[in-house]
Amino acid sequence: MKKITHILILFFISVSVNAQIERFNRAYDMYGWGDYCSNVFETNYGYLVCGNVKDSLGNPGLGFLRIDFQGNEIDKKFFAGPNQMNYQILNGVANYTDSTIYFAGIGQFPNLDISAIVVKTNMKGDTIWSKFVFDTTYNSQGGAIYREINGDLLIVGSTDRTDPNVNILLVKTDSLGNFIWDKEYGVMGTYDTGWSIDKCDNDNGYVIGGGKYYFGPQIGRSYIINVDSSGNFQWQYEYGSTIYQNWSAMVLYTQNNQIISAAAKGFYKDITDNFWSKPNIQWLDENGGFINYREYAIDSFPSIAFDDLYEINANEYLFTGTFLTYPDQRMGLLKTNAGGDTIFGRTYQGINQWEFSKDVKPTSDGGYIIAGFNYPGLNGVSQNYRVIKVDSLGCDTLGCETVGIMEYENSWNENENLLAFPNPSIGKFYIEIKNVPISPFFETKVEVYDLVGNMIFQSGNRLFQNLTEIDISNASPGIYLVKVFFNKNSVGSIRIIKE
Numbered sequence: 001m002k003k004i005t006h007i008l009i010l011f012f013i014s015v016s017v018n019a020q021i022e023r024f025n026r027a028y029d030m031y032g033w034g035d036y037c038s039n040v041f042e043t044n045y046g047y048l049v050c051g052n053v054k055d056s057l058g059n060p061g062l063g064f065l066r067i068d069f070q071g072n073e074i075d076k077k078f079f080a081g082p083n084q085m086n087y088q089i090l091n092g093v094a095n096y097t098d099s100t101i102y103f104a105g106i107g108q109f110p111n112l113d114i115s116a117i118v119v120k121t122n123m124k125g126d127t128i129w130s131k132f133v134f135d136t137t138y139n140s141q142g143g144a145i146y147r148e149i150n151g152d153l154l155i156v157g158s159t160d161r162t163d164p165n166v167n168i169l170l171v172k173t174d175s176l177g178n179f180i181w182d183k184e185y186g187v188m189g190t191y192d193t194g195w196s197i198d199k200c201d202n203d204n205g206y207v208i209g210g211g212k213y214y215f216g217p218q219i220g221r222s223y224i225i226n227v228d229s230s231g232n233f234q235w236q237y238e239y240g241s242t243i244y245q246n247w248s249a250m251v252l253y254t255q256n257n258q259i260i261s262a263a264a265k266g267f268y269k270d271i272t273d274n275f276w277s278k279p280n281i282q283w284l285d286e287n288g289g290f291i292n293y294r295e296y297a298i299d300s301f302p303s304i305a306f307d308d309l310y311e312i313n314a315n316e317y318l319f320t321g322t323f324l325t326y327p328d329q330r331m332g333l334l335k336t337n338a339g340g341d342t343i344f345g346r347t348y349q350g351i352n353q354w355e356f357s358k359d360v361k362p363t364s365d366g367g368y369i370i371a372g373f374n375y376p377g378l379n380g381v382s383q384n385y386r387v388i389k390v391d392s393l394g395c396d397t398l399g400c401e402t403v404g405i406m407e408y409e410n411s412w413n414e415n416e417n418l419l420a421f422p423n424p425s426i427g428k429f430y431i432e433i434k435n436v437p438i439s440p441f442f443e444t445k446v447e448v449y450d451l452v453g454n455m456i457f458q459s460g461n462r463l464f465q466n467l468t469e470i471d472i473s474n475a476s477p478g479i480y481l482v483k484v485f486f487n488k489n490s491v492g493s494i495r496i497i498k499e
Contacts, residue, residue: 021367021391023398024071025348027374028385030063031056031078037385039092039359040371041101043123045074049371049385050103050125052088053078060086060108064125065385069365077125081107081117087130089119091144091196099123104142104155107132116142116157116169118177131177134159140169143195146206151175156194156208159184168194168210170231183231190214192223196250200259204286205229207259209251212238222249222263226288235288241266247277247305255314256338258291259284262319264305265295267419267432279306279321281340294340304329308359314338320360320370323347331357331372331386333394346394350374355386367391418484424497427473433484433491448472448496449481456480472498 029035033054041048046068053063061080067073081087086108094101103119107130115138119130133155134140140159147153152174159169167186173179186192191213198207205228213220219242226234240246244266251261261284264277283291306321315338323332332347348355348370357372368390375383390396419432431446446468448457456475459468472480477498484491 021365022069022071022389023367023391023396024387024389025396026071026387028065028067028073028076028387029382030065030076030385033058033382035063035373035383035385036088037358037371037373037387038090039101039103040361040369040387041092041094041123042361042363042369043099046070047369047387048101048123048125049387050089050092050101050121051373051385055080060088062087062089062103062119062127063385064121066125067387071387071389079119079125079127081130085109087117087119090142093145093147094123095147100128102145102147102153104145104157106141109136114139114141116140116155116159116171118142118145118153118155118173120177129177131173133171133173133177133179134169134182135161142171143193143210144197146197146199148199152180153177154197154199154206156197156210158193158210163188165189165215166191166193168192168208168225170194170197170206170208170227172231181231183227183233185225185227185233186212191220193248195248196252198251198253200226200253200286201257202286203229205234206231207251207253209249209261209263211246211248217242219243220245220248222246222261222265222282224249224251224259224261224282224284224288226286237282237284237288239263239265239282239293245277249282250306250309252309252311254311254317254338257286259286259288260309260311260317262306262309262321264321276324277304279304279319279334281306281319281336283340292340296334296342296345306334307357310360310362312362316343318360318362318368320357322356322372329354329356331355331370331388333357333360333368333370333390335394344394346390348388348390348396357386363389368394418482418492418494420482420494420496424499426499427475428469428471429496431468431470431482431484431494433468445485446470447483447485449483450475451479451481472496 030053035053037051039050049065055078064077089103089105092103106114107117108114115136116134120128138161141157142155143157155171157169158166167184171182194210196209208225212223221240224237247264249261249263261282264279266277278295280295306319310318319334330347334345335343355374359371370388372386374386446459480496483493
């Protein structure tokens, strides 16, 4: 439910309606240690970038970075919890009427026990107060926060109070962080965590997004629950693969009175136990009824997961996350309409090998800003804050406006035995061979032909895993036929588009 945010952010629009759209793509070294950026907020001076850091002595705490509208650093601040406790913030919500931000997170004690916290700051990163919001006798964490119009706070996370395997925790406090009530959700024997929360209209309480992990099959599934205004459980919705790992659900309640969830569905586990997954969007009605479900790929690369989403208006949505560009990972951005049709999808050239996106928001100049972190950092060792400012078409540099505006949603073409992705591709793609016992002891090969029957690619006669990378980057754009053979018998064929 983003309507309040939309109204409040108009404060900035009047200032910069005629300003040009800024673009930048930068990394910021806070204090030379492990920087983890979780949030970014627009301010009257530029942007406040927030997360967890270690100071120059290695003490853990919160790091607040101020940058101007061009991405230049203004200053940075460090806040340590009491007695040098390890404070971490995972999600924040801004109140532009009094220029403050409320963060949910974790406070870690010297014995490594953790407890849910709320931290209130101003827009310059100065801490106003911080509080534990749950019984510190038990382990707990704050994963996300929602602020009511009257100032009350809803913090969702997890706790081991009644189940050592962890339940979802919902805590309500007043505007000063004073406890009002708490509730738990989950069943014994599963690991249930809450990572997002939004308020529903029509007196339908709150929607919570998270994950449910089953220890037996060792599978985590995307998980959504709805509770009433007093925190009483109403319904749940669980989805994703029952074979492979899935990502936790990030949810919001839309202006169309629907619930949208962004997550990722596992579809493959390679020989090194890495899970591959397709980012997805799930639509539900207010009662948890199914409306729609779609899967995506972006910039010709198999994507890993969506980590955040934002409703711009009733017909435009932003999704950001981390996208696999093997062997690297990049930050990415997808924009869709209300039905999930792709407006644009982009990934961004990284500073170093691994890039992780955690937050996305529209900006007053008509563009968008994405925040996350990367490693190794600029010093080649640690992690850094990463901020990417893009224009209205998702471009971080001039010249990309005419390239890749319509991307590759629902491009996971498959038949009974073969799965090809991404499709279309710019040259490199993957073939997953299903229902066949791939082993170096059997003869298995992949061949690619053009439309006149010329073979342009042939793999070796021995494959070691079911997922194989094919590279036809030197081929001309067009349609190609991929054929797969097992012990000289045809497994099947599938068409690939080379762009």
